[in-house]
Amino acid sequence: PIPQKLNKLPDLKPKKTRTLTLVELNGPDGPVQLLLNGQPYNSAITELPKAGTTEEWQIINLTGDTHPIHLHLIQFLLKNRQDINSEQYLVDWESLNGGPPPYMTEPKTLDVEPYLQAAPIQPPPNEAGWKDTIRMNPGQVTRILVRFASQDGTPFSFNPSKGPGYVWHCHILEHEDNEMMRPYKVRSTPFMNIWRKLWKWLWRK
Secondary structure (H helix, E strand, O other): OOOOOOOOOOOOOOEEEEEEEEEEEOOOOOOEEEEEOOOOOOOOOOOOOOOEEEEEEEEEEEOOOOEEEOOOOOOOOHHHHEEEEHHHHHHHHHHHHOOOOOOOOOOOOOOOOHHHEEEEEEOHHHOOEOEEEEEOOOEEEEEEEOOOOOOOOOOOOOOOOOOOOOOEOOOOOHHHHOOOOEOOOOOHHHHHHHHHHHHHHHHOO
């Protein structure tokens, strides 16, 4: 049965905002490659969030397709979507970075504010809860609130900074296999390390 009262969603306060792009590279016969923020998979890792913090990712879709973007490890909340002048943004973004991608280093960020059109579109009911995949529509910036912690807000019970890290990618198979995937790593903090040791000690008790 559906409970009479559902869990209230938290009011997440991001400490950092990242502006990222979805880009399509075209050849003489059509699209040949898709990239996240203009970078191929083996470019240096540029997304290095701190464990326990919340970030706002505003992802600008500069392609002609909708992409279901998935983040490993965590879940996030959709803040809103907003129409933008994507054609002009793409021209100016490539000019700022010295030409079209791919880029092997992190591209310079172009402020999205001058390109916004109309008012933000709030999440519909079916997108108002926790997500690990969300659609990014063409000609829009999609803003998500990403909390790098367990879903209930407590710190991870493991060290997320160990190992090779995680990825974020488009969930369309042909896209994620054609460079629309990027690694990211979560940085741990001394507080998180102390909390994990305490949690393990309490668990043994």
